[in-house]
Amino acid sequence: xxxxxxxxxxxxxxxxxxxxxxxxxxxxxxxxxxxxxxxxxxxxxxxxxxxxxxxxxxxxxxxxxxxxxxxxxxxxxxxxxxxxxxxxxxxxxxxxxxxxxxxxxxxxxxxxxxxxxxxxxxxxxxxxxxxxxxxxxxxxxxxxxxxxxxxxxxxxxxxxxxxxxxxxxxxxxxxxxxxxxxxxxxxxxxxxxxxxxxxxxxxxxxxxxxxxxxxxxxxxxxxxxxxxxxxxxxxxxxxxxxxxxxxxxxxxxxxxxxxxxxxxxxxxxxxxxx
Amino acid sequence: xxxxxxxxxxxxxxxxxxxxxxxxxxxxxxxxxxxxxxxxxxxxxxxxxxxxxxxxxxxxxxxxxxxxxxxxxxxxxxxxxxxxxxxxxxxxxxxxxxxxxxxxxxxxxxxxxxxxxxxxxxxxxxxxxxxxxxxxxxxxxxxxxxxxxxxxxxxxxxxxxxxxxxxxxxxxxxxxxxxxxxxxxxxxxxxxxxxxxxxxxxxxxxxxxxxxxxxxxxxxxxxxxxxxxxxxxxxxxxxxxxxxxxxxxxxxxxxxxxxxxxxxxxxxxxxxxxxxxxxxxxxxxxxxxxxxxxxxxxxxxxxxxxxxxxxxxxxxxxxxxxxxxxxxxxxxxxxxxxxxxxxxxxxxxxxxxxxxxxxxxxxxxx
Numbered sequence: 001x002x003x004x005x006x007x008x009x010x011x012x013x014x015x016x017x018x019x020x021x022x023x024x025x026x027x028x029x030x031x032x033x034x035x036x037x038x039x040x041x042x043x044x045x046x047x048x049x050x051x052x053x054x055x056x057x058x059x060x061x062x063x064x065x066x067x068x069x070x071x072x073x074x075x076x077x078x079x080x081x082x083x084x085x086x087x088x089x090x091x092x093x094x095x096x097x098x099x100x101x102x103x104x105x106x107x108x109x110x111x112x113x114x115x116x117x118x119x120x121x122x123x124x125x126x127x128x129x130x131x132x133x134x135x136x137x138x139x140x141x142x143x144x145x146x147x148x149x150x151x152x153x154x155x156x157x158x159x160x161x162x163x164x165x166x167x168x169x170x171x172x173x174x175x176x177x178x179x180x181x182x183x184x185x186x187x188x189x190x191x192x193x194x195x196x197x198x199x200x201x202x203x204x205x206x207x208x209x210x211x212x213x214x215x216x217x218x219x220x221x222x223x224x225x226x227x228x229x230x231x232x233x234x235x236x237x238x239x240x241x242x243x244x245x246x247x248x249x250x251x252x253x254x255x256x257x258x259x260x261x262x263x264x265x266x267x268x269x270x271x272x273x274x
Numbered sequence: 275x276x277x278x279x280x281x282x283x284x285x286x287x288x289x290x291x292x293x294x295x296x297x298x299x300x301x302x303x304x305x306x307x308x309x310x311x312x313x314x315x316x317x318x319x320x321x322x323x324x325x326x327x328x329x330x331x332x333x334x335x336x337x338x339x340x341x342x343x344x345x346x347x348x349x350x351x352x353x354x355x356x357x358x359x360x361x362x363x364x365x366x367x368x369x370x371x372x373x374x375x376x377x378x379x380x381x382x383x384x385x386x387x388x389x390x391x392x393x394x395x396x397x398x399x400x401x402x403x404x405x406x407x408x409x410x411x412x413x414x415x416x417x418x419x420x421x422x423x424x425x426x427x428x429x430x431x432x433x434x435x436x437x438x439x440x441x442x443x444x445x446x447x448x449x450x451x452x453x454x455x456x457x458x459x460x461x462x463x464x465x466x467x468x469x470x471x472x473x474x475x476x477x478x479x480x481x482x483x484x485x486x487x488x489x490x491x492x493x494x495x496x497x498x499x500x501x502x503x504x505x506x507x508x509x510x511x512x513x514x515x516x517x518x519x520x521x522x523x524x525x526x527x528x529x530x531x532x533x534x535x536x537x538x539x540x541x542x543x544x545x546x547x548x549x550x551x552x553x554x555x556x557x558x559x560x561x562x563x564x565x566x567x568x569x570x571x572x573x574x575x576x577x578x579x580x581x582x583x584x585x586x587x588x589x590x591x592x593x594x595x596x597x598x599x600x601x602x603x604x605x606x607x608x609x610x611x612x613x614x615x616x617x618x619x620x621x622x623x624x625x626x627x628x629x630x631x632x633x634x635x636x637x638x639x640x
Contacts, residue, residue, distance in 0.1 A: 181362055182357075182386055
């Protein structure tokens with residue numbers, strides 16, 4: 001045993017109890033999701049009821065539900081816009097913090113960019129609320145949905161930034177020198193060499209930004225104005241009404257949208273990094 | 275974009291005038307002045323950290339000199355960015371674009387110069403032939419072997435027909451056999467294209483076999499510039515003599531000077547005639563240098579010979595190295611070509627006479 005600990009090569013998969021711990025972890029993570037998904041096909045009319053037979057009625061009713069549909073469209077649109085804006089900004093930030101000469105305040109910039117990850121969401125939400133109130137008091141403009149978009153972009157940036165930065169750091173800078181040596185301008189170097197090679201990082205970053213925006217509840221709850229009901233907010237309000245397996249169907253659909261994005265991003269990374 | 279059109283045979287060369295490059299407090303290049311001739315295979319030779327790669331990066335435009343200027347023909351290019359210099363580089367790591375095919379890599383420079391698709395295709399095909407990779411244009415560069423990647427890197431650098439091609443230790447990643455065949459290949463490419471090659475290496479053998487002229491560098495300074503033969507047979511100072519090949523140093527006094535040669539009285543009283551470069555001292559205590567293969571062996575006590583004791587005899591196949599020492603302990607190595615009759619090599623502990631033929635030894639600068 002002592003040998004296994006003193007040598008760094010010990011295979012954790014061979015340690016006693018590994019299989020049990022792994023099984024428990026997987027069960028805790030995925031069993032609730034499987035139950036939600038399974039019971040979305042339950043013919044019973046109560047969420048807690050026993051299995052009464054298979055039906056897809058709850059999906060039909062969810063998709064025909066105007067409020068659910070509107071919330072889904074709003075969420076997807078908002079997440080898409082937040083993803084595009086935050087990924088562009090994050091790419092620029094990642095280039096600024098990994099390329100060229102080191103500059104004064106580079107570390108400070110890195111910390112500023114990534115700190116939102118550790119700030120409690122409720123704090124971010126309330127400060128954004130206070131911020132928008134102050135802005136509204138100063139200039140009389142109603143940002144409307146713009147407020148939600150700004151808020152989402154804000155907390156999406158660090159999620160998009162980190163994978164892009166990691167990819168840029170792992171990339172040989174000599175390649176960019178070679179491009180410049182072969183008469184490429186700065187823009188051409190970025191367009192033909194840096195960008196294609198950093199695509200896997202950008203696609204992971206973008207997928208993360210989308211998911212984070214799409215799933216957000218706490219901050220959105222505080223910022224959203226009347227009528228700005230995103231999917232998580234809508235599902236939450238539904239819980240306070242009568243609970244039918246329709247809510248399971250809605251959650252499962254929400255889960256599906258997230259999965260599709262992750263799979264898409266994974267496929268792009270995989271194809272690009274070959 | 276016609277500034278890049280200039281053919282390599284138009285007679286322009288690189289002039290490096292008083293180049294100094296400081297990195298913070300470290301002086302990587304210390305007042306270097308070099309003239310590189312057109313169509314020349316020019317080598318920067320020196321140990322790692324001697325500033326040769328920095329000099330190359332200054333020519334390519336990845337660094338700007340702290341002081342001094344770099345002229346290409348008559349044009350000062352010291353402050354131009356790399357993409358405005360008609361100079362291409364073959365990187366030590368090759369730096370091939372991994373997401374492009376062989377043809378896309380080779381055609382990259384021409385594409386950036388805005389050449390037409392048809393022109394790029396013609397040039398790329400020509401380059402593939404030149405580096406003997408016909409039919410591999412559509413391969414991904416990541417699928418190629420090290421030697422093939424090396425050829426693609428060369429073709430990519432040559433395709434835009436630069437005035438100068440810089441090569442940064444391009445053979446160091448290859449195994450011995452491949453390296454030797456690439457040395458011949460590089461010579462052929464240089465001759466066929468007529469482009470000036472500036473080659474950086476720390477391998478003295480590579481430098482001697484390939485170069486028209488060599489600049490030996492150490493600690494940021496150029497110590498000597500000359501042909502392979504010049505550098506090898508008439509090293510200017512102790513560093514150059516010691517860095518290139520095996521060599522012997524003998525102490526003595528310069529007694530008389532006659533133009534480019536002088537009479538040196540060695541410590542044991544024997545007088546020899548040694549070559550004198552312009553920078554060599556003209557009197558006083560000096561060091562002479564002589565290559566092991568230039569020393570002749572004779573009987574001990576023969577007129578004009580130096581007595582030496584044989585310490586070890588090492589057989590090397592084509593030749594034999596005889597390690598000896600003089601009466602005062604100075605080590606001297608002699609290299610003898612092995613002949614078919616054999617048995618000419620002296621025995622260990624034998625007392626022999628060494629003869630330094632006229633013009634074979636050289637007085638060092640310091």
